[in-house]
Amino acid sequence: MSGRSARGVVEELLRRQQASEDLVLDDLVAEDMINHAAGPQGRSGLARILSNIDHDLGPVTLEQHHLVGDGDIVAQHVTLHGTHRASTMPLLADVVPSCRPAAWTFIHLWRVADGMIVEHWACRDDMGLLDQLRG
Helix, strand or coil, rough: CCCCCCCHHHHHHHHHHHHCCCCCCCCCEEEEECCCCCCCCCHHHHHHHHHHHHHHCCCCCCEEEEEEEEEEEEEEEEEEEECCCCCCHHHCCCCCCCCCCEEEEEEEEEEEEECCEEEEEEEEEEHHHHHHHHH
């Protein structure tokens, strides 16, 4: 995977998420990835976050609006579409599952080194999501 560009690594992550296959991150995300966004750290932490999102809002689909690469940094603008089925994520702790459709917008920044994602930052529209789910 190290011959792949930073943008190519993020494109592959999105492809795997969209395929709804068992998400394998071992060849895309460093074991000790630093997550500057809230939540658990490392590859296993990212896998747990994605699993929790799919559990609460799944099955999810991702709509990518922009993907811009500059050297080892990739900026990604996506909207996650799903249905509110559970509230196990801390963000949804006080929200009764509504079975309402939801769209949650994110801006991700990924840093890639040697073909692996090593850092992640995110800006999420949490208030927009909560407004949709609370109706």
